[in-house]
Structure formats: structure tokens, C-alpha cells
Amino acid sequence: MPTSRSYGDACGIGRALDVVGERWALLVVRELLLGPQRFSDLRGALPGASSNVVTDRLHELEGHGVIRRRKLVPPAGSWVYELTEWGREIEPALLALGGWGLRVGVPGPPTTLSGTSVLLFLRRCAQPDPSNAPSVFNLGLDDRMWTVRSADGRVTITIGECPHPHASLRTDPRTLNTLIGHPAELNAALSDGRALADGDVSALHRLLRDVVLPPLDGKG
Amino acid sequence: MPTSRSYGDACGIGRALDVVGERWALLVVRELLLGPQRFSDLRGALPGASSNVVTDRLHELEGHGVIRRRKLVPPAGSWVYELTEWGREIEPALLALGGWGLRVGVPGPPTTLSGTSVLLFLRRCAQPDPSNAPSVFNLGLDDRMWTVRSADGRVTITIGECPHPHASLRTDPRTLNTLIGHPAELNAALSDGRALADGDVSALHRLLRDVVLPPLDGKG
DNA sequence: CCGCATCCGTTTCGATACTG
DNA sequence: CAGTATCGAAACGGATGCGG
Numbered sequence: 380m381p382t383s384r385s386y387g388d389a390c391g392i393g394r395a396l397d398v399v400g401e402r403w404a405l406l407v408v409r410e411l412l413l414g415p416q417r418f419s420d421l422r423g424a425l426p427g428a429s430s431n432v433v434t435d436r437l438h439e440l441e442g443h444g445v446i447r448r449r450k451l452v453p454p455a456g457s458w459v460y461e462l463t464e465w466g467r468e469i470e471p472a473l474l475a476l477g478g479w480g481l482r483v484g485v486p487g488p489p490t491t492l493s494g495t496s497v498l499l500f501l502r503r504c505a506q507p508d509p510s511n512a513p514s515v516f517n518l519g520l521d522d523r524m525w526t527v528r529s530a531d532g533r534v535t536i537t538i539g540e541c542p543h544p545h546a547s548l549r550t551d552p553r554t555l556n557t558l559i560g561h562p563a564e565l566n567a568a569l570s571d572g573r574a575l576a577d578g579d580v581s582a583l584h585r586l587l588r589d590v591v592l593p594p595l596d597g598k599g
Numbered sequence: 600m601p602t603s604r605s606y607g608d609a610c611g612i613g614r615a616l617d618v619v620g621e622r623w624a625l626l627v628v629r630e631l632l633l634g635p636q637r638f639s640d641l642r643g644a645l646p647g648a649s650s651n652v653v654t655d656r657l658h659e660l661e662g663h664g665v666i667r668r669r670k671l672v673p674p675a676g677s678w679v680y681e682l683t684e685w686g687r688e689i690e691p692a693l694l695a696l697g698g699w700g701l702r703v704g705v706p707g708p709p710t711t712l713s714g715t716s717v718l719l720f721l722r723r724c725a726q727p728d729p730s731n732a733p734s735v736f737n738l739g740l741d742d743r744m745w746t747v748r749s750a751d752g753r754v755t756i757t758i759g760e761c762p763h764p765h766a767s768l769r770t771d772p773r774t775l776n777t778l779i780g781h782p783a784e785l786n787a788a789l790s791d792g793r794a795l796a797d798g799d800v801s802a803l804h805r806l807l808r809d810v811v812l813p814p815l816d817g818k819g
Numbered sequence: 820c821c822g823c824a825t826c827c828g829t830t831t832c833g834a835t836a837c838t839g
Numbered sequence: 840c841a842g843t844a845t846c847g848a849a850a851c852g853g854a855t856g857c858g859g
Contacts (some may be wrong), residue, residue: 384830384851385706387647389776390716392629392693395700400622402832409612418841427607429833434842443703457840465702472695473612479689480615483663486605496610556609604832604849622851638822649852654823677821 383439395472398443403428404436405473408462410495411446412470413525414538415461423521424493445469474503481595494520497552498527498536501559505534507589514582515541519549529586546578562587603659615692618663623648624656625693628682630715631666632690633745634758635681643741644713665689694723701815714740717772718756721747721779725754727809734802735761739769749806766798782807 383401386393399405403425410416410424421433428436437460440446445466451457477499497520509532516527517540524540550558554573558565562584568574576583603621606613619625623645630636630644641653648656657680660666665686671677697719717740729752736747737760744760770778774793778785782804788794796803 386623386626387706387710388626388645388716389705389710389712389773390629391697391700391703391720392716393626393700394703394705395696396625397706398700398703400625402620403606405616405620406606406608406613409610422841425608427833429835430842431834431844432832435831469696469699472692472699475692475695476615476689477611479692480611480613480618482685483611483614483618485609485614486607486617490607490609492609496608496612500611553609639820642822647852649854650823651825651853652851655850 398445399440399469401436401439403432404440405476407433407436407440408445408466408469409473409477409499410493411460411462411466412473413495413498413536415449415459417457417459420523421460424491424495426491440466474499478503478593481593492552492556494523494525494552494555497556497559498525500556501527501590502534502536504559504590504592505529505586506591507532507534507586511585514545514586515543516583516586517541517544517547518555519547520552520555527586529589534586534589544578545582546576546580548574548576548583550574558587559590560587560592618665619660619689621656621659623652624660625696627653627656627660628665628686628689629693629697629719630713631680631682631686632693633715633718633756635669635679637677637679640743641680644711644715646711660686694719698723698813701813712772712776714743714745714772714775717776717779718745718747720776721810722754722756724779724810724812725749725806726811727752727754727806731805734765734806735763736803736806737761737764737767738775739767740772740775747806749809754806754809764798765802766796766800768794768796768803770794778807779810780807780812 383397385397388394399408406425407421410421418433422430425433437446441448444463446460447463449459449461451459507529511529513528513530518525518527526537526539526541528535550568550573554568558568565574565584565587569576603617605617608614619628626645627641630641638653642650645653657666661668664683666680667683669679669681671679727749731749733748733750738745738747743758746757746759746761748755770788770793774788778788785794785804785807789796
């Protein structure tokens with residue numbers, strides 16, 4: 380493990396950067412915000428990072444107590460990485476940074492967009508009417524299943540599928556990102572095969588319509 | 600200017616890191632949070648960064664619209680770097696990151712601690728009684744003067760000195776950091792020369808006592 | 820002195836190949 | 840699937856030089 384160099388700065392910001400300031404570290408943390416992930420999941424979500432860098436960051440983050448390596452119960456049996464309690468507490472800072480970064484131009488193609496990224500954005504911007512009846516969805520992205528719950532004026536997201544969803548949607552992160560804030564395109568996406576829906580499609584429409592995009596004024 | 604490599608990630612977090620994710624970039628931004636600084640001020644606050652790295656980060660941050668280079672009005676005539684409006688909006692994210700980082704162990708000596716770092720911490724943690732009468736202080740740190748105002752339940756900090764302060768204090772960032780939350784040590788610091796005070800010292804005591812240190816429980 | 824630019828040894832990153 | 844090994848390219852860190 381490449382003993383990460385320290386800034387030697389006693390300020391909290393410098394100390395935080397000693398832990399998550401190395402290249403790719405915060406993106407690894409981002410991928411774990413919605414739940415445990417396997418090594419290959421992380422690699423798939425961060426194709427720009429080579430495997431040894433991912434390995435280094437995971438070891439460093441584990442050594443600093445940000446993440447934990449855990450073996451799943453037998454039938455699965457594989458290893459996953461998950462945030463520790465302290466690791467999870469970085470979420471507000473990361474989301475604030477992400478909100479600030481929305482006003483940075485999207486880098487030239489090719490760009491990647493992980494399922495976790497889109498779902499974090501969906502959860503952050505969704506403002507369902509608190510008086511609405513709760514609704515549950517199964518969402519398939521990148522060969523991973525997610526459960527999206529809309530209730531009590533907010534959206535929560537968990538890994539895995541739930542038994543009796545109001546609707547199910549299978550698509551890719553980029554299409555979902557387009558649909559967020561442009562719910563009208565759902566029918567087109569369903570027609571041309573970019574998305575596949577099942578169950579109460581009008582509930583899906585409602586979910587997408589509840590997303591309020593941030594203003595994104597000029598950078599001043 | 601080393602055209603900073605992009606993560607190629609369309610997520611807001613990735614785009615933010617394309618701009619402020621390079622080494623030292625966020626610490627440069629931190630140093631500018633309380634006002635414009637000259638190149639040499641930044642070098643003094645970040646002694647671990649070599650001059651070419653500081654130059655690179657400044658150029659990159661300027662190119663991305665986070666900071667701006669400005670010439671002071673004559674007699675001063677020197678150049679300063681300051682945050683743009685957009686750059687200033689990263690402050691909440693940075694402070695959140697810094698709060699999270701307080702639970703990282705302080706790196707082994709030698710460590711640095713800039714005046715800006717301590718003042719950001721003071722401003723963040725100070726909780727003066729809103730019913731108290733406003734008070735103003737001149738604070739000398741690292742050969743720079745700051746004005747500290749306590750009013751309306753919060754502390755504000757500006758660069759430069761004000762004409763009629765209730766008290767003045769000259770010390771170094773590390774001593775001030777010690778005094779924060781340990782106001783009782785002020786008298787000792789004044790006796791042994793680590794600090795020099797003038798004016799209403801009891802008002803200084805009050806200012807220091809208004810700082811409420813965060814809990815800092817274990818990292819779990 | 821201030822604000823860099825240049826040079827150079829060291830470290831890290833990024834890409835690919837390879838192993839249990 | 841989950842990493843390790845290797846190696847060239849790039850970035851960093853420290854020192855020095857230099858024009859204004």
C-alpha cells in the first residue's frame with residue numbers, strides 16, 4: 380500500500396484530504412454511498428481508473444477507517460466493500476461538492492455515468508408531495524437491481540429488488556439521467572428500447588416528474 | 600499549464616474534482632475563503648507545496664473560473680488572487696469536509712496551521728449569545744491583520760484592521776488554536792509572550808469562551 | 820523582495836498483462 | 840472474479856535562477 384503522502388496540515392480540511400484527497404478516492408466513496416459494492420462493480424463504475432489504483436485506494440481507505448471489507452454470507456460468498464459509519468458521514472460534504480460541480484462543463488466524450496451517480500442525483504433532487512401515497516419501484520441499471528421508494532416527501536434508495544413494486548424499470552444510467560427532469564421522454568425511451576417498463580407506468584411518470592432540477596445559473 | 604486530466608465522469612462530483620481535485624487545489628481555495636491573498640501569502644500558508652505547484656494550481660483554478668487575478672490599487676500595486684462568486688460557493692462543501700476531517704488523526708510533526716484555517720474554525724464554531732452587544736477585535740496572525748466581529752449570534756471575519764477595536768490580540772495560529780476552547784490559557788499565553796493583547800482583555804476572554812468545540816466521538 | 824520559470828530526482832498514475 | 844506485477848508517462852517536491 381503506497382503510504383499516502385500527508386499534507387502535514389493540522390486543519391480539518393487538510394486532514395480530510397490526507398484520507399480522501401488522493402486521485403479517485405472520493406469517486407470510490409461515492410460509489411459506496413448507496414451500499415456495499417464488489418471490486419468488479421467499482422471497476423465497472425470507474426472504468427477510467429486502472430485496477431491497481433482502485434486496489435490502492437481501497438486499501439488506503441480501509442486503513443484509514445473509511446471503508447470496511449466484508450464477506451457476504453455463503454451462497455454469495457464474495458467480498459464487498461462498504462462505508463463505515465464514519466465513512467457514511469462524508470455524504471453531506473460529497474453531495475455539496477457535487478452540487479457545486481454541476482456548474483462545471485461536462486468533460487468531452489467519452490464520459491461515464493454510474494448508476495450510483497444518477498440515483499444520488501435523483502434522490503437529492505426528488506421532491507415528492509408529502510401527502511402522496513408511498514410508492515415502490517424496482518430499477519435495473521447496469522445489471523444491478525435497486526429499490527426506489529417515494530414516501531413522506533422524499534426518495535430513498537436501497538440495493539436489491541423488492542417483492543411487490545408498483546412498477547419496474549430497466550434502463551441504463553444515461554437514459555435515466557435524461558428522463559430525470561424530462562419525464563415526457565419516458566414513452567419515447569420505452570418505444571425505442573432504451574428503457575423497459577413493467578407495472579404502473581403512470582407511477583413511474585409521477586416519480587420522474589417529482590424531480591426538480593437545480594437552477595444552474597452562470598458561473599459569475 | 601499542465602492541462603489537468605479529467606475523470607471523464609459526467610456526475611457533478613466527478614466534474615467538481617476535475618476542477619479542484621488536483622493536489623493542493625482545495626487548500627489553495629481554503630486560503631482564499633476569507634479574502635484575497637498574494638502569491639507569497641499562499642506560499643507561506645502552504646509551505647509543503649512547491650512554488651511551481653502553487654503556480655500551476657492558481658493558473659488552473661483561474662482557467663476554470665474558480666479564482667481571479669487582480670491588481671491592487673496603487674500604492675500597494677501588487678497582484679492578489681481571489682475567489683470568484685462561483686468559487687466562493689464551494690465554501691459549504693469545504694467546511695463540511697473539514698468538519699468530517701476533524702476525526703482524522705493530526706499528522707505527525709512537523710505540521711502547519713495557517714491563520715485562515717484557525718479563523719475558519721473559530722468562525723464556524725463560535726456561538727455568541729445573540730443578545731450580547733456587538734464587539735470588534737483586531738487580530739494579528741503571521742504578520743497579517745484580521746478584523747473579527749462578534750454580533751447577532753455569529754462571528755464574521757475580514758482582512759485588515761479596523762479603527763476602534765474593543766481589543767487587539769497578536770499571536771500565532773497555533774496558539775490561537777489552543778486558546779479556542781481553552782480560554783483559561785489566555786492569561787498564561789499573555790504572560791509567556793506567546794500572545795500580546797491590548798484593550799478590553801475580558802472581551803477577548805468572552806470571544807474565546809463563545810467557541811463550542813464539536814463532539815469528536817470515535818470513528819466507529 | 821515578489822512572482823514565477825526551469826531543472827531534476829522521486830513518487831504516483833495509467834495501461835496492459837498476468838495469476839490464484 | 841479479484842486482485843498483483845510491470846513499466847513508461849506524468850505529476851510532484853525541492854532547489855535554483857531571473858526579470859521586474
